Amino acid sequence: xxxFVDTAEIDEIAxxxxxxxxxxxxxxxxxxxxxxxxxxxxxKEICDLVDGPVSAEVVATEADAxxxxxxxxxxxxxxxTVKLPLTWDGLKACNVLTNEGKMVxxxxxxxxxxxLLAAKAGATFISPFIGRLDDINLDGMELIEDIRTIYDxxxxxxxxxxxxxxxxxxxxxxARIGADVITAPPKVIKAMANHPLTDKGLAQFLAxxxxxxxxxx
Ligand code: G3P
Numbered sequence: 001x002x003x004f005v006d007t008a009e010i011d012e013i014a015x016x017x018x019x020x021x022x023x024x025x026x027x028x029x030x031x032x033x034x035x036x037x038x039x040x041x042x043x044k045e046i047c048d049l050v051d052g053p054v055s056a057e058v059v060a061t062e063a064d065a066x067x068x069x070x071x072x073x074x075x076x077x078x079x080x081t082v083k084l085p086l087t088w089d090g091l092k093a094c095n096v097l098t099n100e101g102k103m104v105x106x107x108x109x110x111x112x113x114x115x116l117l118a119a120k121a122g123a124t125f126i127s128p129f130i131g132r133l134d135d136i137n138l139d140g141m142e143l144i145e146d147i148r149t150i151y152d153x154x155x156x157x158x159x160x161x162x163x164x165x166x167x168x169x170x171x172x173x174x175a176r177i178g179a180d181v182i183t184a185p186p187k188v189i190k191a192m193a194n195h196p197l198t199d200k201g202l203a204q205f206l207a208x209x210x211x212x213x214x215x216x217x
Contacts, residue, residue: 004183008035012186024052026183047077055105057083066093074102081105086114091121098122112146119156129164141173
């Protein structure tokens with residue numbers, strides 16, 4: 001499973017990237033706002049740091065303007081993935097940009113029918129938003145499962161990029177179902193290392209080691 005980090009904070013990306021845990025990065029206008037950075041500059045820095053796809057999102061809502069913005073973003077670096085919203089205009093722009101050989105991530109997906117359209121429009125990635133469905137008492141994981149089934153039924157190569165991940169269980173469930181990629185905030189990825197029995201066991205080992213009076217180095 002590929003791990004993308006969902007942030008525009010360079011330090012956070014660098015820390016995980018140094019551990020070899022970053023297969024790509026996703027950003028969106030809200031994350032750019034949070035970073036306080038210029039989109040073109042920060043996207044270039046992230047692309048220089050990370051080998052994998054780096055999603056940068058258009059903000060136009062009409063297809064021709066989306067295409068213009070998408071081409072400009074794609075010029076930043078070879079690993080830029082143009083992120084487009086799942087609207088009819090977004091699908092039109094997806095079709096044009098993928099035919100030009102650019103990677104496209106179709107975002108704000110909340111239904112399997114939307115995901116089917118994105119695959120038909122040639123999307124490289126589809127981003128179903130798990131957490132935001134859970135927020136309104138719908139089942140984000142059921143959506144991932146439906147998209148996996150539909151893509152496998154017909155052999156679509158669009159990669160399922162599970163997004164709006166809020167917990168380690170979202171990552172575990174996405175892995176079980178067979179999402180190709182998860183994108184998560186760095187703190188959620190780091191939380192995967194935590195287990196109370198690990199902490200308890202380590203405390204016991206350290207206490208016993210102290211009693212031996214030994215040193216390794
Ligand atoms: O990748 C999309 C993600 O950033 C949305 O997450 O937590 O704002 O729903 P969230």
